[in-house]
Each structure stands twice: as C-alpha cells, then as structure tokens.
Amino acid sequence: DQQVKQNSPSLSVQEGRISILNCDYTNSMFDYFLWYKKYPAEGPTFLISISSIKDKNEDGRFTVFLNKSAKHLSLHIVPSQPGxxxxxxxxAIAYNNNDMRFGAGTRLTVKP
Amino acid sequence: DARVTQTPRHKVTEMGQEVTMRCQPILGHNTVFWYRQTMMQGLELLAYFRNRAPLDDSGMPKDRFSAxxxxxxxxxxxxxxxxxxxxxxxxxxSGLVRGTGASSYNSPLHFGNGTRLTVT
Structure with missing residues (x-):
C-alpha cells in the first residue's frame, strides 16, 4: 500500500535550469511533508519540509509547493547544480501517529 | 556532529542463515525507525520504537523478522x-518525537548509512 507516490523514477536537467520533482499522496491524514536527499552509500538527509497549513516553503534554491486539494506536492530546485x-x-507524516512514510524516490541528474 | 551508526555496512550471507543488523541511535533521541530500501518500494517502513517500546511493526514480515x-x-x-x-x-x-503528527517531531529524522544485505 503505497501511500506516498513518486511516479518519476528519474529526471535529467541541464545545469542552471529548474528541476521539478513531484510527489502524490493518498492518505488524507497526512499533515506534514518532507523531502530527503540521498547520495550513494549514504543515508538520506533532510532537505526541506512543509506543514499542511502552508502552500509554499522556500529555503535558498529549494522551494516546496503543496496542493492539498490535489494531494500533490513538488520540489523545485533553481538553479540546478551538478552537486x-x-x-x-x-x-509524509499523519497527524494521528508518528509514522514517516516515504515514496520510491526520484533520481535527479544535473548535467554540466 | 552526532550520527546514527549502523553495523555492519555490508553483509553477504547464504539463504537460511541468521542475520543481525545493529543501530546506535543519536544520544537523547527517543524514537528509532527501521526502513528497507528496495528498487520497487523505495523506503519501506518496517518498524519503529518509542522509548525502547515497539509502536508499530506492521511493515515487517513477522515470521522471519524481529526488531x-x-x-x-x-x-x-x-x-x-x-x-x-x-x-x-x-x-x-532516530529522532526526538513527542506526541503525534507534525508538531511531534522536534527535529527531522537522522538516518544511518545503512546495511547492504545480500542473501545468496
């Protein structure tokens, strides 16, 4: 039962351009959403988050957008860098427990 | 810089053998999660503990897995x-979690570097 879905396994963009990573969820009890970044042979590290009371959160080059009615969020990286x-x-976390449920991940490649 | 430590980093074993993976959470964190990463499922939640008590292990195959x-x-x-x-x-x-929902997380979860298990 995949409650958090990332339907694009991979994305390739040119350095300097915008990267847009998408995520959909099915559980209406989710009220907090996070993005984690993972390099090979390392564990995931926290990147940015958003509460369901907001529709946008920005941190430097990273912005997360939340559309609750569509149960959809996206991560924008601009400008994208090879790193x-x-x-x-x-x-995503539901308001009535502490489960943190993850999607399948999207592999981003930024080409110089 | 506090870290979650996992051992071993790699484990190769034969089918039928027992495998034990270990985790040292960050000091002061009260909640520990176990996830499994596969190509198809991404990061799959297996189980988690709060103050050493199991809260949810519904993601774990009970007949062979124990946490x-x-x-x-x-x-x-x-x-x-x-x-x-x-x-x-x-x-x-691991993380410091009080209560439920988004406000319960005092900080994002910190992950270890994982144990890569290969069963032949």
Whole structure:
C-alpha cells in the first residue's frame, strides 16, 4: 500500500535550469511533508519540509509547493547544480501517529 | 556532529542463515525507525520504537523478522532464516518525537548509512 507516490523514477536537467520533482499522496491524514536527499552509500538527509497549513516553503534554491486539494506536492530546485544529483525522497507524516512514510524516490541528474 | 551508526555496512550471507543488523541511535533521541530500501518500494517502513517500546511493526514480515531495543543505545533487526528476497539496504533512523503528527517531531529524522544485505 503505497501511500506516498513518486511516479518519476528519474529526471535529467541541464545545469542552471529548474528541476521539478513531484510527489502524490493518498492518505488524507497526512499533515506534514518532507523531502530527503540521498547520495550513494549514504543515508538520506533532510532537505526541506512543509506543514499542511502552508502552500509554499522556500529555503535558498529549494522551494516546496503543496496542493492539498490535489494531494500533490513538488520540489523545485533553481538553479540546478551538478552537486544536486542524488535520489530525492518525498515523505509524509499523519497527524494521528508518528509514522514517516516515504515514496520510491526520484533520481535527479544535473548535467554540466 | 552526532550520527546514527549502523553495523555492519555490508553483509553477504547464504539463504537460511541468521542475520543481525545493529543501530546506535543519536544520544537523547527517543524514537528509532527501521526502513528497507528496495528498487520497487523505495523506503519501506518496517518498524519503529518509542522509548525502547515497539509502536508499530506492521511493515515487517513477522515470521522471519524481529526488531528489539535491548537498551537506549542499541536497536537490532534480525532475520531468521534469511531469504534472497530480503536482499536490500536496511536503514535505521532516530529522532526526538513527542506526541503525534507534525508538531511531534522536534527535529527531522537522522538516518544511518545503512546495511547492504545480500542473501545468496
């Protein structure tokens, strides 16, 4: 039962351009969403988050957008840099427990 | 810089053997999660503990998997007997969590570097 879905396994963009990673969820009890970034042979590291009371959160080159009615969120990276090449995981927490559920991940490749 | 430590980093074993993976959470963190990374499922939640007590292990195959926290500094995940389909990277993560929902997380989860398990 995949409650958090990342339907694009991979994305390739040119350096300097915008990267847009998408995530959909099915559980209406999710009220907090996070993005994690993972390099090979390392564990995921926290990148940015958003509460369901907001529709946008920005941190430097990273912006997360939340559309609650569509149960959809996206991560925008602009401008993209080669060092951003990694696997990005979308995660969600429900308001009534502590489960953090992750999607399958999207592998981003930023070409110089 | 506090880290979650997982051992071993790599484990190759034969089908039917017992496998034990260990995790040392960050000191002061009260919640420990076990995840498994596979190509198809991404990061799959297996189990998690709060203050050493199991809160949810519904993601774990009960017949062969077991998770414990003998003390606050050690979490273990055991597979007995192991099968080739168990081959994956197993991650432990810890955090300081109080209550439920988004406000319960005092900080994001910190992950270890994982144990890559190969069962032949």
């Amino acid at each position: 951003d090449s990694a696997v990005y995981f979308c995660a | 414990e926290m003998p003390d606050a500094t050690l979490a273990t995940l055991k597979i007995q007997p192991s099968e080739p389909r168990d081959s994956a990277v197993y991650f432990c993560a």
